[in-house]
Amino acid sequence: MKAVYLTGHGGNEVVAVGERPLPERRAGEVLVRMHAATLNRVDLYMRDSGAGITHTLPQTMGLDGAGVIEAMDAEEPGLHIGQKVLVYPAVTCGACEFCQRGQEVLCTRMSLLGEHRDGTLSEYLCVPARNLVPMPEGWTFEEAAALGVNHLTAWRMLVTQARLQAGETVLIFGIGGGVSLAGLQLAKAMGARVFVTSTQQDKLDRALALGADGVIHSREQDVVQQVMRLTGKRGVDVVFENVGQAVWDSALRSAVRGGRIVTCGATTGDQPGADLRRVFIRQLQILGSTLGNLDELQALTRFCAQQGVRPLIEQTYALDDIHAALDRLASGQQFGKLAVRIRG
Incomplete structure (x- = not known):
């Protein structure tokens, strides 16, 4: 089968497109003919070094994806051959204390697609049946693929961790990236007032068009001053943060008394x-x-199906154009997800 895989660590020279062995389906697993995947920042990390993540080269890239069930055991509840599905990227043990209480994201033996094991940027993928979720009706494979990492991350941040309520205020740093855009879409659909930051005016303009209630040009304006202006000197209920060290002081000072700061990343440093x-x-x-x-x-x-929330896809690339897609992701200029069409 054709796949995108790592042969080493460095730049695009270690990212190959070519033939890889077809995965062997075991009992309890489902073989999926992949149609689309999207890129995430961790794809760059795995290409650049993969430091601290146990993996073996060559390794197929890609965390999220969507496709059609090709083969499976005779009986898997809720699934059938020919069904369109999206992929949950964490393969968990099911036995540790965290899995037993339904917190598999904390699994002590978790292996992530595209990090610890072969990923989704391939024509075929084998995963446990529980790792597949039926696609929303009428969605494209690219849209469905995008839910599995960025939107899922934003959902847990807002719903599970921050317990966001309708009418509350949210500050989102770095609008344009996948997680931040997902946060804007979801928070607005939940009835929150949302303010966003960016160093680029065109991204702020596009965020306004998507429903942002206020924008802050963080290169030209003081973020905390603008938050206080927008909130009547109160501060926001929730700070949604995935930038790290560069914005941490502003994040703390922008929150209302008793406010919640939820963080999922540290792209500018992890020691604020x-x-x-x-x-x-x-x-x-x-x-x-x-x-x-x-x-x-x-x-x-x-x-998302009920509220009409769909991931924003900036551009879709062919599998053979993976280098251009990775370059676009590395530039930080994208506004929305970068998708890779594997079939069709």
């Missing part, structure tokens, strides 16, 4: 100043988050 006095005097809650549980992906899929 703590400012502990602000944390305990203002009784701020700092919440870590990453990916989500399978039942959260199922709830997210239902919510």
